[in-house]
Amino acid sequence: MTTDVKNVDFKQLAVSGVQGLHPYQPGKPIDELARELGLDEKDIVKLASNENPTGPSDKALAAVQQQFAELTRYPDGAGFDLKATLCEVLGKEGCNIRAEQITLGNGSSDILDFITRVFVNDGDNVVVSQHAFSIYGLDAKMAGGEALVAPAKDFGHDLDAMLALINDKTRIVFITNPNNPTGTWLNKQELLSFLDQVPTQVLVLLDEAYFEYVAEADYPNGIELVNQYPNLVVTRTFSKAYGLASLRVGFGISSPELADLLNRVRPPFNVNAFALAAAQATLLDNDYLANSVALNNAGMAYLTGEFTRLGLSYIPSVGNFISVKMPAGIDALAVNRGLLQAGVIVRPLANYDMAEYLRISIGSEKENQVFIRALESVLAEQTAAQVNA
Incomplete structure (x- = not known):
């Protein structure tokens, strides 16, 4: 017997738990952003997936x-x-x-x-x-x-x-x-x-x-x-x-x-x-672990200091990431888009009931600095647009 595949609703054949499921969305990969915006992969900074910037042991x-x-x-x-x-x-x-x-x-x-x-x-x-x-x-x-x-x-x-x-x-x-x-x-x-x-x-x-x-x-x-x-x-x-x-x-x-x-x-x-x-x-490799933790501690201190300088509130974190709140009236998703245009990948948190926040993985010293410069620029643009609206 021949079945007309076009008329088969495979979703209804799936187990009930899968039918209404939305897959987990990981942090955007570097190569994907490069393809989307025509950027050079080596110029992209990814701080979205809580990865270790030290490199492997x-x-x-x-x-x-x-x-x-x-x-x-x-x-x-x-x-x-x-x-x-x-x-x-x-x-x-x-x-x-x-x-x-x-x-x-x-x-x-x-x-x-x-x-x-x-x-x-x-x-x-x-x-x-x-x-x-x-x-x-x-x-x-x-x-x-x-x-x-x-x-x-x-x-x-x-x-x-x-x-x-x-x-x-x-x-x-x-x-x-x-x-x-x-x-x-x-x-x-x-x-x-x-x-x-x-x-x-x-x-x-x-x-x-x-x-x-x-x-x-x-x-x-x-x-x-x-x-x-x-x-x-x-x-x-x-x-x-x-x-x-x-x-x-x-x-x-x-x-x-x-x-x-x-x-x-x-x-x-x-x-x-x-x-x-x-x-x-x-x-x-105890030295590798110690170096990874030390790099993270230094990066956390730098980012929290910069957030304070920029007047941004954040949630104190003991991990290798930190969630920072966008200023009143500034759309976190718009800031995220601006960061992507600048070649910086972070994690918006709207799907975690934290629509005003972005999560930032602690990167290398250079990566952290690139992120802060990009964030400062995007926030200035968003603030100017808000004033002129």
């Missing part, structure tokens, strides 16, 4: 180079060497973790997907915070579930409001510490008090993608708490402070029982050999 580059000789071979699907190194490094930090507690992912976003696929059915829900990473809600909807959104408090997680949303259909609570895109953070006592009150059958996913950048004395190390709270899963990534965003490798730490379930839905060979080798090498 030399040890990571050497490890990747060695993998080319085995290009015809599948990677180690269990990630034995990387897991062993993680246990070693985390152990030195006081975290008693065994290999069977680790789930490796193609980026830590893989772990977010796994936990939702394992535990969220049609009609279930997850609890998230306003202004939090949008992937959490997307994953829940793909599984046929619902995201219950707790209003933020001072742009951060209101844990009491999140607790109040938990009901008998709640399967997971997502917490980002520090939060993206606001850079706000929870201290250890706040987190412990929350974990003590969450029903034991409700999982807590603690996303620590920016863990390495935080120096606050009472900032909690979530991995230290995993053995104390069986319903806790902590995720981290090599995409940020470790500078391996293009290789996509992250991991989750949980109880062995939870890790076993997550690994059941993990695709075979989901982390490639180059990513495994580079992550292991960078994990042992």
Whole structure:
């Protein structure tokens, strides 16, 4: 029987959770902006995706180079060497973790997907915070579930409001510490008090993608708490402070029982050999991590100082990014367009209920300076247009 494809509504054939879904929109790539505006890629500054401006670790580059000789071979699907190194490094930090507690992912976003696929059915829900990473809600909807959104408090997680949303259909609570895109953070006592009150059958996913950048004395190390709270899963990534965003490798730490379930839905060979080798090498490169954090601290100090000079308010951040508010009457999207015309890519936050804000990744010294000059120019143009309107 011949089917007239033109009359087939494939959207209606899709699973219900996908039909109304809008895909995640990442930061605009450099080559895309170059094509759109006819710019030279080398003149474009990208400060939109919280990437590490340091460049990769030399040890990571050497490890990747060695993998080319085995290009015809599948990677180690269990990630034995990387897991062993993680246990070693985390152990030195006081975290008693065994290999069977680790789930490796193609980026830590893989772990977010796994936990939702394992535990969220049609009609279930997850609890998230306003202004939090949008992937959490997307994953829940793909599984046929619902995201219950707790209003933020001072742009951060209101844990009491999140607790109040938990009901008998709640399967997971997502917490980002520090939060993206606001850079706000929870201290250890706040987190412990929350974990003590969450029903034991409700999982807590603690996303620590920016863990390495935080120096606050009472900032909690979530991995230290995993053995104390069986319903806790902590995720981290090599995409940020470790500078391996293009290789996509992250991991989750949980109880062995939870890790076993997550690994059941993990695709075979989901982390490639180059990513495994580079992550292991960078994990042992203490100088690289220290230099990355130092560069970030210097860049954060520069940008906050310049925002103050320009009379712009911002949300204090402990990550490798900062969200800055546009002046009254100035359209943040118009400023974003002006920055794009100047070859500077940042992240507008209208889809995070923060329409007046732009999120800026901390770049190199030169990149930060280029951004500030462009921002100052665009704001002057927008202010003049406002006066003449």
